[in-house]
Amino acid sequence: MSRIPHPEVDVDRQLTPGGVERARLRSAAAALTSLTAVAATTLVAGPAVAARSAIPCALPRTAAHHSLGVDTWNTAYPRPVRTLNAVMVFLSFPDSAPVSAPKDLATDYFPATSDFFARASYGKFRLKAHPQPDWVRMPKPSTAYRIQRDWDADRRTEYLRDAVTAADPTVDFSAYDIVYLVADPYAPGVDSDATKVVNFDRPLRVDGTDLKRVVTVFEQHPPDRNVLAHETGHVFDLPDLYHRPMDGKGDWDTYVGDWDVMGSQFGMAPDLFGWQKWKLGWLDRRQVACVATRGSTRLTLAPLSESPVRVGPGGVRLAVVRTSEDSAVAIEARDSAGNDRTTCTAGLLIYRVRSESASGTGPVEVLDTHPDSGACWEHSVYPALADAPLNVGETFTVPGDGIRIEATGRTRSGGWTVRVTP
Numbered sequence: 001m002s003r004i005p006h007p008e009v010d011v012d013r014q015l016t017p018g019g020v021e022r023a024r025l026r027s028a029a030a031a032l033t034s035l036t037a038v039a040a041t042t043l044v045a046g047p048a049v050a051a052r053s054a055i056p057c058a059l060p061r062t063a064a065h066h067s068l069g070v071d072t073w074n075t076a077y078p079r080p081v082r083t084l085n086a087v088m089v090f091l092s093f094p095d096s097a098p099v100s101a102p103k104d105l106a107t108d109y110f111p112a113t114s115d116f117f118a119r120a121s122y123g124k125f126r127l128k129a130h131p132q133p134d135w136v137r138m139p140k141p142s143t144a145y146r147i148q149r150d151w152d153a154d155r156r157t158e159y160l161r162d163a164v165t166a167a168d169p170t171v172d173f174s175a176y177d178i179v180y181l182v183a184d185p186y187a188p189g190v191d192s193d194a195t196k197v198v199n200f201d202r203p204l205r206v207d208g209t210d211l212k213r214v215v216t217v218f219e220q221h222p223p224d225r226n227v228l229a230h231e232t233g234h235v236f237d238l239p240d241l242y243h244r245p246m247d248g249k250g251d252w253d254t255y256v257g258d259w260d261v262m263g264s265q266f267g268m269a270p271d272l273f274g275w276q277k278w279k280l281g282w283l284d285r286r287q288v289a290c291v292a293t294r295g296s297t298r299l300t301l302a303p304l305s306e307s308p309v310r311v312g313p314g315g316v317r318l319a320v321v322r323t324s325e326d327s328a329v330a331i332e333a334r335d336s337a338g339n340d341r342t343t344c345t346a347g348l349l350i351y352r353v354r355s356e357s358a359s360g361t362g363p364v365e366v367l368d369t370h371p372d373s374g375a376c377w378e379h380s381v382y383p384a385l386a387d388a389p390l391n392v393g394e395t396f397t398v399p400g401d402g403i404r405i406e407a408t409g410r411t412r413s414g415g416w417t418v419r420v421t422p
Contacts, residue, residue: 008196008197008198008199008213008234008359009151009156009196009197009198009199055071055285055288055290056290056322057288057290057291057320057321057322057328058070058071059071059322059325059326059327059328059353059355060072060325060326060355061073061074061355062326062355062356064355064356064357064358064359064363065239065358065359066234066237066238066239066240066358066359066363067239067355067356067358067363068239068275068276068279068353068354068355068357068363068364069279069326069355070275070278070279070355073281074237076212076237077235077236077237078177078178078235078236079236079280079281080117080121080124080125080127080236080280080281081121081124081125081280081281081282082125082126083125083126083127083128084125084126084127084128084177084178085128085130085175085176085177085178086127086128086129086130086176086177086178086179086180086232087130087132087171087173087175087176087178087179087180088102088106088109088129088130088131088132088180088182089132089136089163089167089171089179089180089181089182090102090105090131090132090134090135090136090182090184091135091136091138091163091166091167091181091182091183091184092135092136092137092138092184092187093137093138093140093141093142093183093184093187093189094137094138094139094140094141095141095142095143095187095188095189096142096184096186096187096188098135098184098186099186100185100186100221102131102132102133102134102135102182103131103133104221105131105182105185105221106129106131108219108221108222108223109129109180109223109228110129110131111129113127113129113226113228113229113232114126114127114128114129116226116229116261116270116339117229117232119271119305119338119339120271120272120277120282120338120339121277121280121282122282122307122308123308124281124282125280125282127178127232130175130176132167132170132171134170135184136163136166136167136170137166138162138163138166139162139166140158140162141189142183142184142187142188142189142190143188143189144189145158145159145189146189147159147183147189147190147191147194147218148191148193148194149191149193149194149196151194156198159216160181160198160214160216163181164181164204164206164211164214167181168206168207172207173206173207173209173211174206174207174208174209178215178232178235179211179213179214179215180214180215180217180228181214181215181216181217182217182219183216183217183218185218185219185220185221185223186221190218191218192218192219192220192223192224193218194216194218195215195216195217195218195219195227195231196215196216196231196234197213197214197215197216197231197234197235198213198214198215198216199212199213200212200213213235215228215231215232215234215235217231224265224266225265225266226261226265226266226267226270227265229261229265229270230261230262230265233261233262233272236280237279238262238272238276238279238280239262239358239359239360239363240262240263240359240360241255241256241260241262241263241362241363241364242255242256242262242263242264242360243255243360243362244360251382252264253381253382253385254382254385255362255364255365255366256273256351256364256365256366256385257366257380257381257382257384257385257386257388258270258343258376258380258381258382258385258386259273259334259349259351259366259385259388260272260273260276260364261339262276263364264381264382266381267381268340268342268343268344268376268379268380268381268386269334269339269340269342269343270339270340271304271305271334271338271339271340273330273332273351273364274288274304274317274318274330274332275318275320275330275351275353275364277304277317277318278318283317283318286313286314286316287314287315287316287317287318288316288317288318288319288320289316289318289319289320290320290322291319291320291321291420291422292422293321293322293422294422295421296419296420296421297319297419297420297421298408298417298418298419299316299319299417299418299420300316300411300415300416300417300418301316301317301318301319301331301332301333301348301415301416301417301418302315302316302317302333302414302415303317303333303334303335303337303414303415303416304317304332304333304334304335304338304340305334305335305337305338305339305340306337306414310413315415317332317333318330318331318332319331319332319418319420321401321403321420321422323352323401323403326354326355326356327352327353327354327355327356328352328353329350329351329352329353329367329398329401329403330350330351330352330353331348331349331350331405331418331420332348332349333346333347333348333349333415333416334346334347334349334389335414342379343376344375344376344379344380344386345375345376345386345387345388345389346389347369347389347390347391347392347407347416348389348390348405348407348416348418349366349388349389349390350366350367350369350388350389350390350396350398350405351364351365351366351367352364352365352367366385366388367388367396367398367399368384368385368387368388369388369389369390369394369396370387370388373387374386374387375387390405390407391407392407392408392409392410392416393407394406394407395407401422402422403420403421403422404420404421405418405419405420405421406418406419406420406421
């Protein structure tokens with residue numbers, strides 16, 4: 001059976017001779033010499049931070065890569081419910097003199113990325129960037145690494161080894177939660193399609209801390225919109241929600257269209273799904289309504305973008321109908337505000353969640369309540385799903401599950417009233 005490779009890369013790490021890991025990177029770099037990059041096919045689940053959830057609609061976290069189970073948290077990843085510090089290391093090459101200063105490249109990503117997460121998390125998470133002021137010189141020309149999207153394992157390993165070794169004298173990696181390695185965008189060997197997260201199969205001990213993953217950035221100047229928000233999402237155990245064709249051809253946006261930055265960084269409505277916010281800890285159990293499996297349930301959903309001050313601590317933002325052990329149907333209200341301010345449609349967005357589906361294989365599927373039409377043809381990444389939300393007065397029955405969802409009205413405060421009949 002063929003498998004779709006994960007867009008992030010997992011890298012095996014071997015110990016230095018004798019198994020000794022010294023405080024500084026000199027010996028760690030020696031260990032990197034023998035790294036072997038492999039395409040990840042499984043996720044080694046870390047210990048849970050809490051007992052299994054008592055919430056009936058909380059799907060279990062599975063061994064799938066970046067599983068969307070929400071009953072426990074994988075502690076191999078930092079949970080973004082506090083301030084996290086990120087270092088940006090800017091890498092130059094002998095075959096190209098940088099034409100931009102590091103501070104200019106830093107402004108391509110910050111504060112925009114921090115602002116994205118501040119809005120998405122309702123202020124619960126702060127991403128604090130620490131751009132390094134000077135270029136770090138790589139020992140080899142950019143063309144020597146043969147940088148590309150599906151990178152040769154040995155070349156990628158060589159790049160990581162050289163980058164971290166070169167940065168070590170001026171960067172204390174123990175002071176940071178996230179590492180961004182930003183290549184000179186004008187170097188001839190840099191391919192912007194190669195930007196991705198690299199995971200170490202086992203943590204690399206550097207400066208007395210475990211370096212578990214890095215974000216390798218090869219973007220143009222200016223970069224693609226929201227690209228760093230997407231890659232940073234992987235650092236927090238979020239999956240790719242786009243469809244990656246087996247042969248690399250065809251449409252990539254058939255699963256979720258514009259509706260989540262993990263589906264498309266170019267989306268008109270790139271805020272994270274309510275389900276992802278639940279996983280990350282930005283929605284608590286009071287804001288998630290588990291719909292009863294019998295009879296009709298009436299509820300009011302606050303728009304996903306609405307500020308906590310207006311919604312209140314008990315305002316419901318996400319409704320969930322459990323459909324099996326590992327799947328559910330979710331309902332949330334999306335409007336043209338916050339991270340979704342450029343969307344051209346609004347309403348009740350309905351989608352399936354599968355916690356056993358791995359990153360890139362469809363863990364979320366937006367359900368199109370208007371399958372015979374599209375919208376936003378000039379700006380949408382996938383117009384067929386741009387008009388997916390249900391509007392007031394409309395009813396939609398989920399195919400295969402028979403769940404009837406009715407958008408019954410709006411409240412004075414902007415909430416959406418809905419009736420759900422499993």
